[in-house]
Amino acid sequence: MATAPAAAEAPKGGGNKKLIIIVAAVLLLVLLGGGAALMLMKKKAPAEGEEGAEEAHAAPAPAAHAPKPGTPPTFVPLDPFTVNLSDKEVDRFAQIGVTLEVGDAHTADQIKAYLPAIRSNILMLLSHKSSAELLTLEGKEKLAREIKRESVRPMGIELEDEDEEPPPEGTKKKKKKKRPVESPVSNVLFSTFIVQ
Incomplete structure (x- = not known):
């Protein structure tokens, strides 16, 4: 056993x-x-997308929106804007055609997805302008920078206002330094610019 x-x-x-x-x-x-x-x-x-990339990196990668060398940029034409200007003496209006220059077709598709919000932002911007501001070269250049800033805002991209003056040296108000954000819109071009 x-x-x-x-x-x-x-x-x-x-x-x-x-x-x-x-x-x-x-x-x-x-x-x-x-x-x-x-x-x-x-x-x-x-x-995955711009939101995931922005959360992970806090700013889009510079190479993401830059066109490859030797390739032409992509243009996104917007329908012409016709707005009443903010002149108080007389009723004036402007008809302005805007085309956004972007790095590639993928970015152009992203812009087109936000087009109603972009158009609304640009219309609001234009309606607060006076004819005197728009008739000078400096006024047109400033408008192009503002349109660039307003055109990417619906996508959650906040560009710094280049026209904003820094606070005087005597003030102790310090802003947090943010990493510069690259805009998917590289240039704003005017196709028509009529002020009457």
Whole structure:
């Protein structure tokens, strides 16, 4: 009878070894699969869209909106804007055609997705201008910078106001330094500019 209990214990020990090997193999597969999934998710997160990229990096990468050397830029023409100007002496209006220059077709598609909000922002900007502001070269250049800023605002991109004067040196009011944000709109072009 001594041999019967020994024989019964031998298969039990071999079964435990097999069970341990199977459990270890399953754990190893789960860990490898989880690690691979984590690596794929990390690679996808910044590339998913502008919101994910902005949250991960706080600013779009400079190469994301820059056109490749040798390729022409992409232009997004907007329908002409006709607005009443803010002149108080006499009723004046402006008809202005605007075309946005962007780096590539993908960026142009993103701009087109936000076009109603972009047009609204530009109309609001134009309606607060006077004819005296728009008739000078400096006024047109300032308007182009403001249109550039307003055209990317619906996409959640806040550009610094280049025309804003820095606070006097005697004041202790310090602004937090933000990393510069690159605009997907590289240039604002006027196709028509009529002030009457």
